[in-house]
Amino acid sequence: MKKEFLKNLREQVLILDGAMGTMLQERGLKPGQPPEELNLTAPDVVASVHREYLEAGADIIVTNTFGGSREKLLHYGLEKEVNRINKAGVKIAKDIAGDSAYVAGSIGPTGKFVEPVGDLSFDQMSDIFREQASVLIEAGVDIITLETFLDIKEIRAAIIAIRELSPTIPIIAMMTFDDAGRTVLGTSPEAAAITLEAVGANVVGSNCGLGIEGIYQILAAMRKVTTLPLISQANAGLPILKDGKTLFPATPDEMTAYHDRLLELGVRIIGGCCGTTPKHTLAMKEALKGKERPFKVEKSDKIITFLSSRTGYVAIGGDNPVAIIGERINPTGKKAFTAELREGKISYIRREAIEQTESGAVLLDLNVGTPGIDEAAAMERAVFSVTTAVQTPVVLDSSSTEALERGLKSADGKVLINSVSGEDKSLARVLPLAKKYGAAVIGLSLDEKGIPESAEDRFKAAEKICNSAKSFGIPADNIIIDALTLTVSAEQRRALESLDAIRLVKERLGVNTVLGVSNISFGLPARAFISAAFFSMAIAAGLDAAIINPKDKIMMDAFRSAMVLLGKDKDAVSYIEAYKNVADASVPSVEKEIEAPLDIKGKLGNAIISGDVDSVKDLVEQALAEGLSPLEISNNGLLPGLEEVGRRFEKNIMFLPQVIRSADTMKAAFARLKQELSASDIKPLGKILMATVEGDIHDIGKNIVCTLLENHGFQVIDLGKNVSADRIVKEAIANKVDAVGLSALMTTTMSEMENVLAKLGAAGVKTFTMVGGAVVTEEYAESIGADLYAGDAMEAVNRIRKLLGK
Ligand code: THG
Numbered sequence: 082m083k084k085e086f087l088k089n090l091r092e093q094v095l096i097l098d099g100a101m102g103t104m105l106q107e108r109g110l111k112p113g114q115p116p117e118e119l120n121l122t123a124p125d126v127v128a129s130v131h132r133e134y135l136e137a138g139a140d141i142i143v144t145n146t147f148g149g150s151r152e153k154l155l156h157y158g159l160e161k162e163v164n165r166i167n168k169a170g171v172k173i174a175k176d177i178a179g180d181s182a183y184v185a186g187s188i189g190p191t192g193k194f195v196e197p198v199g200d201l202s203f204d205q206m207s208d209i210f211r212e213q214a215s216v217l218i219e220a221g222v223d224i225i226t227l228e229t230f231l232d233i234k235e236i237r238a239a240i241i242a243i244r245e246l247s248p249t250i251p252i253i254a255m256m257t258f259d260d261a262g263r264t265v266l267g268t269s270p271e272a273a274a275i276t277l278e279a280v281g282a283n284v285v286g287s288n289c290g291l292g293i294e295g296i297y298q299i300l301a302a303m304r305k306v307t308t309l310p311l312i313s314q315a316n317a318g319l320p321i322l323k324d325g326k327t328l329f330p331a332t333p334d335e336m337t338a339y340h341d342r343l344l345e346l347g348v349r350i351i352g353g354c355c356g357t358t359p360k361h362t363l364a365m366k367e368a369l370k371g372k373e374r375p376f377k378v379e380k381s382d383k384i385i386t387f388l389s390s391r392t393g394y395v396a397i398g399g400d401n402p403v404a405i406i407g408e409r410i411n412p413t414g415k416k417a418f419t420a421e422l423r424e425g426k427i428s429y430i431r432r433e434a435i436e437q438t439e440s441g442a443v444l445l446d447l448n449v450g451t452p453g454i455d456e457a458a459a460m461e462r463a464v465f466s467v468t469t470a471v472q473t474p475v476v477l478d479s480s481s482t483e484a485l486e487r488g489l490k491s492a493d494g495k496v497l498i499n500s501v502s503g504e505d506k507s508l509a510r511v512l513p514l515a516k517k518y519g520a521a522v523i524g525l526s527l528d529e530k531g532i533p534e535s536a537e538d539r540f541k542a543a544e545k546i547c548n549s550a551k552s553f554g555i556p557a558d559n560i561i562i563d564a565l566t567l568t569v570s571a572e573q574r575r576a577l578e579s580l581d582a583i584r585l586v587k588e589r590l591g592v593n594t595v596l597g598v599s600n601i602s603f604g605l606p607a608r609a610f611i612s613a614a615f616f617s618m619a620i621a622a623g624l625d626a627a628i629i630n631p632k633d634k635i636m637m638d639a640f641r642s643a644m645v646l647l648g649k650d651k652d653a654v655s656y657i658e659a660y661k662n663v664a665d666a667s668v669p670s671v672e673k674e675i676e677a678p679l680d681i682k683g684k685l686g687n688a689i690i691s692g693d694v695d696s697v698k699d700l701v702e703q704a705l706a707e708g709l710s711p712l713e714i715s716n717n718g719l720l721p722g723l724e725e726v727g728r729r730f731e732k733n734i735m736f737l738p739q740v741i742r743s744a745d746t747m748k749a750a751f752a753r754l755k756q757e758l759s760a761s762d763i764k765p766l767g768k769i770l771m772a773t774v775e776g777d778i779h780d781i782g783k784n785i786v787c788t789l790l791e792n793h794g795f796q797v798i799d800l801g802k803n804v805s806a807d808r809i810v811k812e813a814i815a816n817k818v819d820a821v822g823l824s825a826l827m828t829t830t831m832s833e834m835e836n837v838l839a840k841l842g843a844a845g846v847k848t849f850t851m852v853g854g855a856v857v858t859e860e861y862a863e864s865i866g867a868d869l870y871a872g873d874a875m876e877a878v879n880r881i882r883k884l885l886g887k
Contacts, residue, residue, distance in 0.1 A: 086183055086223055086251050087283055090310050090349045091376040096366050097141040097185070097314065097352025098134035099359065105130065105145075106829060112776035113803060115157050117149045120169040127170070131177040137359035138366030141183045141350065143226060146170040150213045152191035156778045156803075164216050171220035185224040185253065186217030188239065192781055195234035196491075197465045198266065198738045203490040206235055207242035214243045218250055226253040228288050228314070229354075231265045231781070233273060233391055234493045237280055241518060244281040253312055253350070254282035257290040258299050265781070267392045267736025272494060274303035275389040279495040279519030279559075288314030289354040290855070292331060293339045300346055306387050306394065308378045310349035313339075317356030320828045320856050322864065327828035327856070329356020333364030340368045347378045355828065384558045386521050386593050386625075388444065388474040389494035392736055395443045395474055397561065397625050398593040402649045403640060404444055404626040406476055407437030408597070410463065411448040419451050422459055427466040428695045434467045435691055440631040441640075445471070446499060447488065448478035457487040464491035469742045470691060476523075476628075482510055489518035497521045500563065503528035503542035512553045521559040522550070523595055526582060532565055536581035539564055543586050561593045561626060562586045568603035569611065576601060576615060580622045587623040595626040598636070613639040620647065681707060682718040685750070689722030690729075692742035697750045711754045719750050723793065730875045737785065740875060744792030751794075765796035767819035767885045770848075772809050773802035774833040779826035782854060785874040786822065793878050806837040810844045819885055820849040822877070823867075828856045835865040842866075849884055853877060 089095070105116050108126050119127050127145045135142060149167045154160045167186070174184045191209055193201050201209075214225055225243055230236035233256070240252060254277040256264050263269055270287070277285045285307060287299045293315040300311050318331030336353065343351060351369075353361050383399035397404045410433050412419040418429045434445055445467055449459040460479060467475055468491075477488040478499040485498060500523035501511035515522045524546035526532075526539040533539050543562040550560050564582035567575045579601075583594050601615045602608035613635045616627065620643040629636050641659055644650035679687065681704045688697040697719075704714045726743045729735040735743075771787050773780050780802040787797045798816055800809065813821050821841065825831040834852050841850065851869040852862050862870030869884055871877035 083180055083183060083223070090284070093373055094344065094348070094369055095140040095183075095350050096138055096362060096369070097312070097350050098131070098139040098143055099353040099357030099362050100317075100355050101130060101143065101145055101147070102827075103355060103829075104133075104358070112829060112833075113778075115148055115154065115159065117146055117154070117166050117170065118157070118159065120145055120166050120173060121162070124169060124173050128173050128177055131174055133359040134362055135177055135182055137362035139182060139352075139362050141185050141224070141352070142174050142178045143185045143187045143352075144170040144174045144217070144222065145187070146213070146217065147187045147189035147228065150188065150191055150209050152193060152209050153189070163212055167213055167216040168220045171217060171222055175221060183223040184221075185226040186214070186220075186222035188213055188217070188225060188227050190230050190232070190235055192779065193235075194232045194266070194781070195238060195493075197469060198234075198741065199232070203234070203238050206238040210239035211242040211246060214239075215246055218247055222250075224251045224253060226255070227282075228255050230254075230256045233264070233266070233268045233276055237276055237493070237519075240277065240280040240282055245517070251283045252281060253284040253286070255286050255288040255312060255314060258287055258295070259290060260295060261733065262299065262302070263392075263733070263736070266738060269392060269394075270299045270302035271306045271394050272389040272392055274307040274309075275387045275394050276494045276519070278307050278309055279387075279389075281519065282309070284310045284312050284350060286312030286314065286348070286350070288312075288352075289316055292316055292318045293336055297339050297342060297346075300343070300348060304346050304378075306396070308347075308380055310376055311343075311347055312350040312352070313343055313348050314352040314354045315357075316354045317358075317361060320356070322858075322861050327831070331356070331361075333361045336361050337364050337368035340365070340372070344372060344374065347376060349376055384591050384593060386558050386561060387495065388497055388521060390472050390474040391468060391493040391738065393472040393474070394494075398558075400649060401625075402644050402655070403620055403624060405442045405631050405637075405640065406444040406446050406595070406626055406628045407433070407440075407442030407473075407631050408446050408599075408628045409433045409437055409630055409632070410445060410467070411478070412451045413448075422449055422451050422454055425459075425462065426695050427462055428693055430463050431466050431470045431691055431693050434470045434473070437631050438471045438473045441637055442631040443473060444476050444497065444626070445473050446476040446478045446628055448499075450479055450481065450484070456481050456484040460484040460488040461491045464488050468493055469738050472736075477520075482514070485511070485514055486518075489514060489520060492518075495519055495521065497523060497561070499523045500525050501546065503545045505529070508546065508549045512550055512555060515550075515559065516553050516555055521561060522555070523561050523563050524550075525563050526565055526586075532567065534578065536564075536578045536585055539578070539582040540585040540589065543582075543592075544590060547590055547592060557590070557592050561595045562590070563595050563597070566596055566598065566600040566615075568605075569601050569615075570604035576618075580618055583619060583622040583624055593625040594623060595628065596624055597628040599629060609633060609635040612636060616640065617643050681709070682713075682721075685714065685718030686722030686725065689719055689743050689746050689750070690725050692739060692746050694746050694749045697746050698753060701750050701753045705757065711757045715751075715754060719747060723747055727875055727879060737874070741785070741788060744789055747792045766794040766882070768796045768798065768816060769820045769822055769881065770798045770800065770809070770813050770816060770818040771822045771824070772800040772804040773824045773826075774809075774830055774837060775803055775805045776833055777825045777827055777830035778802045779854075780824070782826065782874070783822075783824040786824070786853070786871070786877045789874045789878045790881070793882070795881070806833070806840045809837055810840050810846060813841065813846050813848055814844065818848055820851055820869075820881060821846075822851040822853070822881075824852070825854040825857065831857055831861070834867070838865055838867060849881075851877065851881060851884075 317329035
């Protein structure tokens with residue numbers, strides 16, 4: 082009998098098998114044929130690969146079901162065969178593994194992204210994975226392994242669906258990062274680890290994309306934010322091209338060179354991705370001998386609450402600075418915002434998201450509750466617009482269960498729910514949501530009888546919340562207690578009770594605390610002074626997070642000063658950075674010099690940078706009314722904004738989702754300008770033919786390039802994926818294109834690019850050529866005679882603009 086997997090993982094390090102696709106190709110899988118089909122047509126071939134890995138010493142055998150989702154099989158007309166293909170895949174692996182190895186059911190990405198970056202909804206995405214995972218689980222896999230994911234929202238939806246099917250099946254969750262340490266959509270290893278753990282992964286890590294050294298760096302970053310066992314599945318080095326064939330250069334010895342360091346990090350599963358063979362597996366097994374040790378990872382003695390966005394994360398508690406939660410996305414007392422909510426507009430939300438973040442908020446409270454609107458729909462819009470405007474994780478502030486759930490589905494990381502109370506009904510309503518969607522929760526220290534007077538009774542309400550959370554399987558680090566502030570103008574003792582409640586909660590429960598600080602001064606003149614003094618006192622009492630207006634200078638002055646005084650701002654670095662230009666702080670603080678207001682061109686540029694579709698349309702109208710010509714609007718307003726987007730992308734300040742959003746904004750502005758222009762004025766910058774080459778059905782990268790090219794003013798003819806060389810040549814001639822862009826993701830299909838280029842040459846087509854794709858390198862591009870290589874979509878646009886002299 083096999084030992085229970087997760088328990089075994091704490092006792093010993095396990096070896097997972099190597100590449101499947103490349104092994105199947107050597108055994109006759111044709112280019113363009115789905116590997117999963119062999120589960121039905123040639124099970125003995127699949128079995129032979131499993132057997133080789135098992136004999137080489139693999140403890141975990143991975144099923145041949147990576148592309149076995151309905152969405153993926155659809156490309157081959159096999160979408161009705163999800164059940165048969167996955168069932169057969171498990172049976173083949175189980176028959177070989179017997180009692181000697183665990184069987185992990187492999188699930189790969191769909192090739193599509195979740196809204197708003199892609200076009201599948203959360204529910205559609207989770208349905209796809211629920212279908213595949215239920216077959217794998219019913220067929221008896223020991224583990225589910227999610228591999229090669231690029232979109233955090235996609236893998237998050239997958240895990241949530243799997244956890245609904247089974248609360249206990251062990252889940253391994255892996256994403257693929259590039260050499261800049263991000264996934265294609267900008268997710269960092271830390272944000273990935275936090276989000277994946279939150280929704281219920283048992284083992285997190287990385288596969289593909291990088292060699293062992295790169296994977297080690299990714300895992301080291303994950304280790305800063307999680308105590309879960311880690312998994313390493315590196316490629317056998319980065320692919321190189323030799324005599325028209327792709328080779329993975331890492332020898333078995335090179336693959337094991339990092340083993341000691343991996344074990345030190347708490348890596349408990351070591352396997353391999355592309356290019357890994359049974360020889361490598363054998364070497365890995367050998368290299369582990371005599372190095373076994375139990376799993377042990379140092380835990381912080383203080384409770385830390387991690388929250389994440391698609392790209393970044395925030396740590397609350399311990400020695401971290403008090404987390405500033407921006408409160409301004411809240412219709413209370415804000416007429417203009419309330420009106421926008423009614424009209425379904427998002428300009429206010431995007432602007433406040435950006436301004437509050439620039440002012441120092443590390444989290445953003447989203448409250449869109451106002452009478453007469455569909456709050457759930459408004460919450461989804463708010464989450465989409467904030468998460469594509471800034472990297473700040475979100476706090477969902479609503480008393481509506483439906484709005485909370487929509488927000489939780491729309492989010493791309495580990496969010497904070499605001500809030501649950503100590504009332505039984507509230508606990509039963511909110512905590513299951515927090516558990517399912519992997520959210521942390523603010524617990525209001527009140528109960529059936531309302532807000533208790535005394536600190537002791539507020540502590541009791543807090544304790545009740547923590548105990549209830551525990552019974553739902555929510556750990557203490559996912560609960561943040563709000564000790565509650567009432568206005569001091571009505572009853573002065575109350576401020577002190579709140580402060581004592583914070584102390585009691587920290588001392589006896591150890592959990593983190595939060596306050597909506599400004600309530601304290603309600604009804605008094607010059608509220609900011611009372612609020613700031615109280616804020617400082619609460620911080621001294623142990624406050625870990627605060628819901629405030631980060632654009633309120635006095636509050637932020639108090640916050641930054643308190644961080645220095647409590648030693649949470651080491652060497653006062655942040656304080657000095659914020660105040661280095663303030664001449665003398667002992668005099669009443671001088672308002673920051675008011676910057677010259679932006680003119681209309683500046684505003685147009687800013688609208689492009691922030692991706693504000695609503696405003697850009699109004700601004701274009703305004704500019705036209707002021708008498709600017711369409712050309713001036715475009716060249717001196719919009720384009721400088723788009724160029725800034727490009728710069729920020731290169732510097733890793735903006736990521737693909739925001740770039741696409743900005744490009745869409747550009748498109749909206751141009752749609753209006755086109756009405757003003759004559760046909761001769763709107764000549765595109767150039768005509769580009771785009772295609773993924775024959776045998777390859779990966780079109781994510783190509784689609785992104787198409788979108789960006791179009792929005793930068795090029796005319797794009799997109800031939801789609803799996804396009805034959807002859808068709809590319811024919812269309813290039815028929816359309817008289819300025820350039821042909823080719824994409825291939827797999828090492829096995831990129832040689833087809835060379836074939837296309839040769840055929841273009843033979844047909845005498847004089848056009849520029851551009852190639853790209855995950856495994857394509859500059860050297861390769863040169864070796865096959867392409868004019869241009871692009872490492873990513875932004876680079877593709879920039880280089881083609883230069884090449885065509887635009
Ligand atoms: N605890 C928790 N959540 C909370 C609160 C809390 N969420 C809501 C609130 N309290 C914190 N957020 C706000 C948001 C806005 C205002 C105050 C607190 C506010 N609005 C002004 C008004 O009411 O007049 C509008 C002023 C303006 O235009 O900016 O002050 O305690 N867990």
